[in-house]
Amino acid sequence: xxxxxxxxxxxxxxxxxxxxxxGILGSTASLLVRAGSAGAGAVTTKSITKEPRSGFENPVxxxxxxxxxxxxxxxxxxxxxxKKELKRAKQLLRIPLIASVAGxxxxxxxxxxxxxxxxxxxxxxxxxxxxxxxxxxxxxxHDPKLVREIVEAVKGSVNCPVLAKLSxxxxxxxxxxxxxxxxxxxxxxxxxTVRAMVIDVDSKKPVLSNKYGGLxxxxxxxxxxxxxxELYEAVGDTVPIIGVGGVMDxxxxxxxxxxxxxxxxxxxxxxxYGLKAFxxxxxxxxxxxxxxxxxxxxxxxxxxxxxx
Amino acid sequence: xxxxxxxQVVRLAYIKGRVHGLNKPxxxxxxxxxxxxxxxxxxxGQFVMLWIPGQGEIPLSISDYSVDEGILELVIAKxxxxxxxxxxxxxxxxxxxxxxxxxxxxxxxxxxTCLIVAGGCGLAPFPFLVRKLLEARSSVDVILGxxxxxxxxxxxxxxxxxxxxxxxxxxxxxxxKGTVVDVIKDVVDIKGYDIVYVCGKEKMMKAVVxxxxxxxxxxxxxxxxxMKCGIGICGACVLDPLxxxxxxxxxxFSSTILxxxxxxxxxxxxxxxxxxxxxxx
Numbered sequence: 001x002x003x004x005x006x007x008x009x010x011x012x013x014x015x016x017x018x019x020x021x022x023g024i025l026g027s028t029a030s031l032l033v034r035a036g037s038a039g040a041g042a043v044t045t046k047s048i049t050k051e052p053r054s055g056f057e058n059p060v061x062x063x064x065x066x067x068x069x070x071x072x073x074x075x076x077x078x079x080x081x082x083k084k085e086l087k088r089a090k091q092l093l094r095i096p097l098i099a100s101v102a103g104x105x106x107x108x109x110x111x112x113x114x115x116x117x118x119x120x121x122x123x124x125x126x127x128x129x130x131x132x133x134x135x136x137x138x139x140x141x142h143d144p145k146l147v148r149e150i151v152e153a154v155k156g157s158v159n160c161p162v163l164a165k166l167s168x169x170x171x172x173x174x175x176x177x178x179x180x181x182x183x184x185x186x187x188x189x190x191x192x193t194v195r196a197m198v199i200d201v202d203s204k205k206p207v208l209s210n211k212y213g214g215l216x217x218x219x220x221x222x223x224x225x226x227x228x229x230e231l232y233e234a235v236g237d238t239v240p241i242i243g244v245g246g247v248m249d250x251x252x253x254x255x256x257x258x259x260x261x262x263x264x265x266x267x268x269x270x271x272x273y274g275l276k277a278f279x280x281x282x283x284x285x286x287x288x289x290x291x292x293x294x295x296x297x298x299x300x301x302x303x304x305x306x307x308x
Numbered sequence: 309x310x311x312x313x314x315x316q317v318v319r320l321a322y323i324k325g326r327v328h329g330l331n332k333p334x335x336x337x338x339x340x341x342x343x344x345x346x347x348x349x350x351x352x353g354q355f356v357m358l359w360i361p362g363q364g365e366i367p368l369s370i371s372d373y374s375v376d377e378g379i380l381e382l383v384i385a386k387x388x389x390x391x392x393x394x395x396x397x398x399x400x401x402x403x404x405x406x407x408x409x410x411x412x413x414x415x416x417x418x419x420x421t422c423l424i425v426a427g428g429c430g431l432a433p434f435p436f437l438v439r440k441l442l443e444a445r446s447s448v449d450v451i452l453g454x455x456x457x458x459x460x461x462x463x464x465x466x467x468x469x470x471x472x473x474x475x476x477x478x479x480x481x482x483x484x485k486g487t488v489v490d491v492i493k494d495v496v497d498i499k500g501y502d503i504v505y506v507c508g509k510e511k512m513m514k515a516v517v518x519x520x521x522x523x524x525x526x527x528x529x530x531x532x533x534x535m536k537c538g539i540g541i542c543g544a545c546v547l548d549p550l551x552x553x554x555x556x557x558x559x560x561f562s563s564t565i566l567x568x569x570x571x572x573x574x575x576x577x578x579x580x581x582x583x584x585x586x587x588x589x
Contacts, residue, residue, distance in 0.1 A: 024541050024543075025540075025541070025543055026543065027542070027543025027544070027546060027581055028543060028546045028548065028551065028581075029548075030546060030547075030548045030549050030550060030551030031543055031546055031551040031553075032551075033551060034550070034551035046543060052580035052581075052582060053580055054578075054579035054580050055536065055579070055580075057364050058357070058359075058364050058365035058366065058536060059357075059359055059364075059365040060536050060537060060542070061536075061537040061538075061539065061541065061542075062321070062322075063321055063407075063539075064321070068541075070537070070541070070542075072536060072537070072542050075536065075542065075544065075579070075580060075581060076580060076581055077577075077578075077580045077581040077582040078580065078582075081580075081581075081582045081583075200322070200361060200405065202324060202361075202403055202405070203361030203362070203403070203405075205361045205362055207322075207359075209364065270541075271539060271540060271541050
């Protein structure tokens, strides 16, 4: 008996539930295509802003035993340039292309989203959660009222599905998630990185030039599981959830799915294991689902709520 | 922890070391020895990210490495904020931190006849490669090109190891007159080599790679791009159309791969990721 790996996500059809998470390898059409060829079910671009951003000075990354700390600083060429990359990616990709956008104000998000859709994006993801850039991402994403306004504005400017990427760096992620849904979000994405810092004991200085960064990888996986579980408990199947955070192997992915995720974002694992992570993790999920006696990967979404 | 297993392969946490020796062979180049607290296992052509606390972090080619002494050698050209600080302020005994080695280096071929072609500071990775090639019983000829006599450095490092060393300057003020490409065309017989290694300005490398392809000689080139993370995540150093990352899939690429890279010799990306033409000089 074969297992169906396809996943439906607010009008998007994914051949499998593994999505290239935003911020990793998504800076050019060529890299997005490479992730697609490696087996991703969908790909997300690095967050694009209105103006070009050079990001922070090096060091922008530091590895810990349990994850990666980064503050790239939303480096990106700006939407004017990136539209070309989106067009090329759309021409070459056979899987959904999700454009991540970041801004400060609702109109800015709406404009960026509209231009991304026009250039070929199949969906837009709103970065409401980058933890290390002033005035963007988390700085707007912690305020439920502003989140609702942003999503509303974007919904008014595009026809494609709108994904709201949430931060764990808030007191109540459910409140923000609900605000996004009230604004019309078609999918919730949880979580972005966790705001963190590393200090070098010899020089007695924070390692990252920006001092603060976002922690990804195994360290934050249980936080992601908790967030997805809480969100699913609150919204059920009404709005699908993409679970992201420290997925290093199939068990981590299945955990997020059992917590309520219909699809799963992959990021740090691509650094640790390379692009083969997509195929390795998918194979593991398929085996699990088969052994558990299900026909579809989607069948296990939220199962942990039944048994708790 | 699962993460630890992989970090044995790609190590990111900083390795500490102290500046062991410093010397300026020419005004804009600093040669720096660092005695490391922990052993490295570098391959020729790989690079490290050197962190100067409070100043910044830069990618640098591994110029040489002595396993016995744990001493790493770097060639640091004065080009920007961090390298200027290093040139002006770094002194013997200073604590530095680095991560790596990263990337894919040169193929160390056994019992072969090799040609190394370097332009200016592009000679940085080659002292290490020459030693490794000699250990592998290969013979090495070296062509070093500089703008003018006052820019010539490190020649002695190659002369006593290589079978033949050719030095050329654009204005003929030292050694042969002309570019490294002129030397390849006029002085050596390129068909006599099993492999050519090249590092320097990208237009020059493109010319060398093209020459090698014309004569059916295997060739490897070490590319330079603006790098941020150094580990293949951020996408700053991507080559189109294959999506190869200079930091992780390179910096050394074979001429077979380079033939498929439309950016090679043409364009790179600025700090924001916008593609711009590679400047002529």
